[in-house]
Amino acid sequence: MRFIFEAACDADLPMIINIYKSSIGCEGCVWTEDYPSIEDAVKDLGRGDLFVLKDTTGNVAGTVSIDDDPAVEALDCWDRSLYPAREISRLGVLKDLRGQGLGGRLLKEAMDVLKKRGCKSAHYLVSRSNPAALAAYAHMGCRSVGSSDLYDGDYICFEKEL
DSSP states (O other): OOEEEEEOOGGGHHHHHHHHHHHTTSTTOOOOSSSSOHHHHHHHHHHTOEEEEEETTSOEEEEEEEEOOHHHHTOTTSOGGGOSEEEEEEEEEOGGGTTSSHHHHHHHHHHHHHHHTTOSEEEEEEETTOHHHHHHHHHTTOEEEEEEOGGGOOEEEEEEEO
16 A cells, blocks of 8 residues: 655544554553643644655554654753754554554654754654564664653663764
8 A cells, every 4th residue: 555644734633643542552652541642743733743644545544743842852862963853753553554664654754854854863762662663763773872761751762863
């Protein structure tokens, strides 16, 4: 099946929230009923930082955000010579479509957006308990540069030079 990566629109929000909610409880996923929320998606959309992967019928198959989180950017593990940088977050794929490389595609597309915006690197916080995400980031050449307990989590900090 063919998928198209594009900026999200208001009409995509219900499908994006469905992806968020359907990911809760999956192995390694630290999302809860409270996070990510519709408010997170609306903020991302308002900044022009919410993206979707749609099938040819217009259904959202996956979503990713470029985050604007000062707490993440303040972590001391990032290579400051690779600034400006932004965090990629809230990446999710419909349950029935997982394991087909769509998460990697979303990640690559988000990195392309950052590069076009003049960023030199991308940052990611990945739950230490999420083996699929850890393997995907390593496969894409992302470097593990530290760890963080932000938001009461146990995260590995990944950085990718663009």
